[in-house]
Amino acid sequence: MTASRTDLLAWLNELLQINYTKVEQCGAGGAYCQILDSIYGDVPMNRVKMNAKHEYEYVANYKVMQNIFKAKKIDKPIPVEKLVKCKMQDNLEFLQWMKRFWDANYGGQGYDAVARRKGAPVEPPATVAPLATARATPTGLGAGAGVRAGGRTPIGGRAGSAQPEVVLQLQAQVKELSTHLEGLEKERDFYFEKLRDIEILAQGQIDALTAEGKDDETLREIQKILYSTEEGFEVPDPGQPLDEEETF
Template identity: 70%
Template sequence: MTAMSESRSELLAWLNELLQINYIKVEQCGTGAAYCQILDSIYLDIPMTRVKMNAKHEYEFIANFKVMQNVFKSKRVEKPIPIEKLVKCKMQDNLEFLQWMKRFWDTNYPGHPYDPVARRRGQATDAPTTLAPVASSRAANTPGVPGSRSGGKTPIGGHRTGSASAVNHEQVLGLQAQLKEMSAHLEGLEKERDFYFAKLRDIEILVQQQCEDLAKEGREDITLGEIQKILYSTEDGFEVPESGAAAAEEEETF
């Protein structure tokens, strides 16, 4: 890999200044939103209304990258976008891609004024991070941590001051916010799962019908057979229990 002079902190500083956002981790670029707006700062014609700046679910990340793919195609940018890796929000994958984006920007940015907030029409940019939302609440009682509370100890045998209850209240609010975010994320994953499962089920039915029609004519299609193998393949190390398979066959006979 080509050596880069920019560190992670330098890249984030450049990104935050260019787009007027407040990313704290390179992994946040995995939503695809920042990458899209970097391109917009160059070309000024990216459909930013289709870019979800505060995307929180993987299917939203993928939609952002689809916008980016269309831009690369229209601008004839010969650079593969490893969407499957980037949307996992891993540091190394996004660091390498952000480094490439920085080089691309350095080469192609024409130097015109750019108003990132106006271009995204004031969309919120609170991309998710891998940090727990309650981290700031824990830090409230940790000496030496920015934002921590300072004050004397609670007198032995005396009553607690209001600061302790305030910290507990903040922790509860933080946990509630974390639970809400996790519930929303789970709901999004379930919708995404059901969406793709329905597609696979439609394909399975179509292939099965075609195979049955061909079988009646005494013919077979190698491609359809391979598709069925893929559809019915199992993960390595996993086998369908014989009892379960037998039960399924019995159900199908009725």
């Protein structure tokens, strides 16, 4: 029988001594890695980021997981690109599989999850949810809805009682979106630095070959890809002055 979300979260939190509230939070990958560690006891938990906040850190956790799957000959594809998006359905299906795998392979030995991650605190990963939208109030509601007919003053001020809660929800979502944006910026910088390193390496090799009167077409193609631009975008001529309207 397939376990429900509630049952899965209760099992996960008890096994790993964490406090996840949503299945989507498993998309960070750390919990999946530690489930495997509870079975085998040899997952390199020092390489697992249980407090991962950004997608590139999630991907690093799945790299560890993929290595374990390969070492243990576990014939199960890991849909990394879907899981890291922290969508409920994708992570629910994968967590259900993980629970079945755990049931079939866990030997019943005691497992100290906190000690295995060296006591590092674990905050549930943030998941970005769509902003809540207020439902339109149906017309023709009677006095039981707390509003007098004709749009007069609300009875007892009830119509405005939900406003603070809505404001708090929006503030929380703004904070979560800001955190997500910060993660995207760090991820962008992370991959930009990698491309920059490749650019420097390729240029160095090309310069060395040119000095010897040689060339390497593969390096030229790599350089061509690095310097390619989006269609319609033109690199400005550094010798051409900017128009006055574009000067700030």
